[in-house]
Amino acid sequence: DGGITQSPKYLFRKEGQNVTLSCEQNLNHDAMYWYRQDPGQGLRLIYYSQIVNDFQKGDIAEGYSVSREKKESFPLTVTSAQKNPTAFYLCASSIRTATGSPLHFGNGTRLTVT
Amino acid sequence: AQSVTQPDIHITVSEGASLELRCNYSYGATPYLFWYVQSPGQGLQLLLKYFSGDTLVQGIKGFEAEFKRSQSSFNLRKPSVHWSDAAEYFCAVGSNDYKLSFGAGTTVTVRA
Numbered sequence: 001d002g003g004i005t006q007s008p009k010y011l012f013r014k015e016g017q018n019v020t021l022s023c024e025q026n027l028n029h030d031a032m033y034w035y036r037q038d039p040g041q042g043l044r045l046i047y048y049s050q051i052v053n054d055f056q057k058g059d060i061a062e063g064y065s066v067s068r069e070k071k072e073s074f075p076l077t078v079t080s081a082q083k084n085p086t087a088f089y090l091c092a093s094s095i096r097t098a099t100g101s102p103l104h105f106g107n108g109t110r111l112t113v114t
Numbered sequence: 115a116q117s118v119t120q121p122d123i124h125i126t127v128s129e130g131a132s133l134e135l136r137c138n139y140s141y142g143a144t145p146y147l148f149w150y151v152q153s154p155g156q157g158l159q160l161l162l163k164y165f166s167g168d169t170l171v172q173g174i175k176g177f178e179a180e181f182k183r184s185q186s187s188f189n190l191r192k193p194s195v196h197w198s199d200a201a202e203y204f205c206a207v208g209s210n211d212y213k214l215s216f217g218a219g220t221t222v223t224v225r226a
Contacts, residue, residue, distance in 0.1 A: 004157075006157075033213075035216075040123070040218055040219075041218055042118075042204060042216040042217050042218040042219050043158075043204070043216040044216075045213060045214075048213060058213070090157055090158070092157075092158075100146030100163075100165055100208045100209075102148055102160045102163055103158070103160075103214060104160075105150075105157030105158045105159070106157050107155075107156050107157045108155070108156065108157055110155070
């Protein structure tokens with residue numbers, strides 16, 4: 001079955017360490033996204049990529065970085081510059097060429113930084 | 115820029131009763147509107163979407179939503195809720211740049 005795989009499900013890090021969250025999709029979607037979810041705030045867009053080797057900042061990109069070297073993969077690095085990194089992170093993908101196409105989500109990674 | 119407001123943070127409903135979740139959007143052009151559902155610790159699942167045409171759209175799990183342009187609303191309804199409908203529900207609005215803006219979500223509790 002096609003879908004989006006995020007790993008790991010839970011991640012614990014010490015403050016000051018960079019950490020990379022994995023996101024892989026086998027839906028053959030061109031566009032991929034990273035959202036951050038905090039209680040009572042909905043989902044906020046961190047970065048998105050419409051094609052390989054290209055990505056754009058979302059609304060809260062500071063302290064995060066991404067790469068898109070392969071169509072299937074869109075890893076997110078949470079750097080030590082991110083002031084409040086503890087959150088639930090969701091990766092998503094969509095068909096780029098279909099305007100307004102819905103997002104397909106992975107099951108998320110819960111990051112805890114202490 | 116588009117935005118979404120979900121006025122109700124938490125709704126409690128009895129099993130078998132009807133459910134309506136409110137969503138108001140702000141967008142200059144014709145919006146693309148979505149409802150998603152999220153179970154605890156999981157990703158989001160698409161319930162239904164509206165792009166154009168019939169303003170009453172049917173989705174999965176027995177949900178429907180009605181687009182009202184005059185009220186900038188896209189409310190979600192279900193005639194009879196089941197205990198499995200307990201979850202968090204998100205309304206989202208999309209534009210031509212492949213990004214979605216999400217509301218803060220409404221948590222639904224179903225009591226027996």
